[in-house]
Amino acid sequence: MKEKVSPITVSKSRRDFIKKIVVGAGGIGVLSVTAKASVIETGLNLPTISDEDTAFYFAHLTDMHVRRQRQGHIGYAACIASVNALETKPDLVLMGGDMAFDGLYNEKEDFIDMIDLFVNASNKLDMPWYGCIGNHDVLGLSSRRKVAIDDPDIGKKLITEATGMPGNYYSFNHNGWHFVVMDTIHEMDTPSGPSYSAKLGEEQLNWLRFDLGANKDMPTVVVIHIAAFCNIGQINGDPEALAMNHMVISDNREFREILERHGVKAVLQGHSHQIE
Structure with missing residues (x-):
């Protein structure tokens, strides 16, 4: 790995974009305490974007797990400094979830x-x-919670308000491209209280269908936290690993069919801590 940041260049050519998104390999990774942003060396000869093309850069940061323990906040500050120091500035930064660490098992304060x-x-x-909700970004959605079961802040309220997100999921446009940020933390009630499962849910999928249809004239990038597709079993060489497990959303087939129907250019994922 090179200890530097390499943002992803976006042009309206899908072929160019896919070649560049591979270099980003899920975006910019944060490495432990030093939090140097890095990318995989792929050996690809990337096409040069001419001045005539409408192009811009963006960065994707995911699974930062910011906390005071193990100097996580210092490492993240170093990552931010690395992004700001890029010779070619990204227009925007997409957060991939697990921004804080964590609300499932810690005291509210x-x-x-x-x-x-x-x-x-x-x-x-x-x-x-732009923020995206990860499983560690929610308060008390676990049987091991350290807040009262009727605490009004249980769930996603604290993270959405603090990050200025307009909702748990949302979309926006930039320079002729459409960006969609999804919420893969599906809240549910259990005998032990509020919890979550890894899925989008029909309400959000219906919203996605409408959103993509309403923005059909723009190329689209989707950001999620828990992956829709993940080869963690192959990466770990585990012959017992199931293809459908807790590392992927349970309604990924419905999600994929929507993406294919609307010609979405790329999906940026997090959660697995693997560059795929």
């Missing part, structure tokens, strides 16, 4: 501190950034 650390560091970016 500690979780709020983690969120504040993340937001304060992210606000030092020289360009706008």
